[in-house]
Amino acid sequence: MSDGKLVNGLQSRLQDFPEGLLVAALYAATCWAARQVSLDQFFLPAGIRVAALLICRREMWPYLLLGEYAYFAHLRIPLIDRHGLEWVVVSSAYQFPIVALVVFLHRRSASKETGTWLLTVSAAAAVLIGVGTLLIAYALRPTAPSGGFITIAFRNTLGDYIAILTVAPLAMVWTRRHDIDWPSLLSSRCIYAGLSLLVCGVVSILIPHDSPAEKATIQLLMAVPVIALTCLQGWWGAAIGMPLMNIFIRIGTPVTGLPESFDLDSFKVQLLTAVSGSALLAVGSRITHHYHQYTVQAKGRRQAISNARVSHIVGEGDLRNHVASLRSISDGLEVSLSSTVDWLRVRGYHDMASSLLSIATVHSRKFREQTSLVYPTTMEHVGLYLSLQVGGIGEIWEQTERIVQPHLTGDPCRLSLDLQLTAYRALTEAVSLLLEHEHGQLKIRARCGRIGSTHGIVVTVGSVDARHRFSRSTATMAIGRLSGRTQAWGGTVQCRRNRIRMSFGEPPTC
Known part of the structure; x- marks a missing residue:
């Protein structure tokens, strides 16, 4: 039995091998492409890493690790002479397993809640990677990074956190797309809020870089339609609106063309959007949670009302059948009494026949009155x-x-x-x-x-x-x-x- 399980396991692994290699190649290429448009205050590969772990099943995680190492090999092997082999190996091997462990520990929460656990994943991954990689650099690189430990750690952590909150919610939307109420999401109010967000984003991009105050004002105004989407759709609205807002802010950020570019004015806006985005995801998650509770209770209430109505209808049907049976018996008795009355009249017992007919008429009327109280058959006609x-x-x-x-x-x-x-x-x-x-x-x-x-x-x-x-x-x-x-x-x-x-x-x- 154990040999059969082993054979089946090997066959399953072999069947996953071509798909795994493709996943590894796509992941490495995506991380490389994302790094080309990243800043130290908006480091997209950190978001790609978490999103890939959320989308891919756990059998694909070793292939994601392979893709991560391929990406780092292409990126950091040329840096061995300058920073040392120890830093290249340890720093490259450190990041993916740590983030994978964070996501794995939150898998159980992911099946119970909608979005608050994603904030914990983002914060934990950003802090562990942003601070951990910097500590490794200070410990293993011949020359320490310039700029001060606290400043660099804060920028890296915030950059990773914003990137994760940009990509990971979209990954969750994709994985749970079947749970989305698309007619509600595509309602006119949501469309107007989405168009407002797009207009503000395009305007923020078109404003020249030499007008930082106007650009920052428009960028902050993008939070208004995101708030509207959150109020209308709960966590789903925040998960769609907030990444779009972050992407527009990134596009409008002036860069030097180097991966470690930094812009202080945009950094201030991003700090505010990181705080507001976290708050919107948390609030949206609670809105969705209470909405689900309300819909479940409303569905249960409707089902209870339907069951009560069916029970009443079935009960009335039973009473009608009982009344029909009783009246059938009554009709039979009336026929028998009528025959008896006729027999008495034929034989000259007219007084007895009249008395019997009178008593039978009174009791028949009372019987019908009582049966009408059990079930009013006249209602079917009048x-x-x-x-x-x-x-x-x-x-x-x-x-x-x-x-x-x-x-x-x-x-x-x-x-x-x-x-x-x-x-x-x-x-x-x-x-x-x-x-x-x-x-x-x-x-x-x-x-x-x-x-x-x-x-x-x-x-x-x-x-x-x-x-x-x-x-x-x-x-x-x-x-x-x-x-x-x-x-x-x-x-x-x-x-x-x-x-x-x-x-x-x-x-x-x-």
């Missing part, structure tokens, strides 16, 4: 309003002598039968609750209509006496017993002084 008035519930309310003439407006037949049934159940339950726990006469109001794209109905059950106020226990019971039905249809239940107000809504069927 709608909600007439079912309340001609069904069994209407007669029960009339017998209490506490329900005044209801005020019903609109056409309930425009609503779905399921919504009418839910409103019917909630209304009858509210009336029953008030009849049991409150005194005085009650009035029912209902209004069907449409608000925007939503069809619905608003039902109010309240006391006729405007001075009457429901008890707190009644209000608590009303909200507890009626909220499930209203929420299942996107509505609410409110208990205000002397009335209960319920709303139900549904999307248009057309």
